[in-house]
Amino acid sequence: AQTVTQSQPEMSVQEAETVTLSCTYDTSENNYYLFWYKQPPSRQMILVIRQEAYKQQNATENRFSVNFQKAAKSFSLKISDSQLGDTAMYFCASGGNRDDKIIFGKGTRLHILP
């Protein structure tokens, strides 16, 4: 079975700073995917970034990048030049072909302060 752990329930950073959200996971699968989803207050959850486990290169989407450490089963999200609109709940998630479903962590509530 897959598990996803986010050890930071809540974080606050000043606007324009860089922030890193932590995520560790456990899976017995060889082929799996990792995700970061963002859920802004009262709005729908959207995909921020996706990583395929067999790709060594870290995924990047504009100001968002990941540090994927496969051996350590770690998948952290770095937000550079943080903006007020980045305030949201961030969920780390993992999906494996054998389980055929995506498992979410409990989330990290991120506050960007003006």
Add this chain to the structure above:
Amino acid sequence: DAMVIQNPRYQVTQFGKPVTLSCSQTLNHNVMYWYQQKSSQAPKLLFHYYDKDFNNEADTPDNFQSRRPNTSFCFLDIRSPGLGDAAMYLCATSRVSGVGEKLFFGSGTQLSVL
């Protein structure tokens, strides 16, 4: 804009009174999911449809059922809601089945049970 729409945004029901939550999508996606999200907890998959093929999670209570009359609509029926069923219910879609697929979420329905 193509999207996933959930109605209503807030639903109040009484203990034991059946309630139905609805979800529609204009993305023409094959797969539709229902997640339960309680405060400070990870979204939990209840079931999903791949086209008309229904897939129930093993730990989803019998109290929860779903219907998908056509590609666009999916319903979550809670036959006899208990206080523990109060939660945010998220509908999501994906273009096809597969754990690497991007999920598209609705804004959710917040269910209160009195």
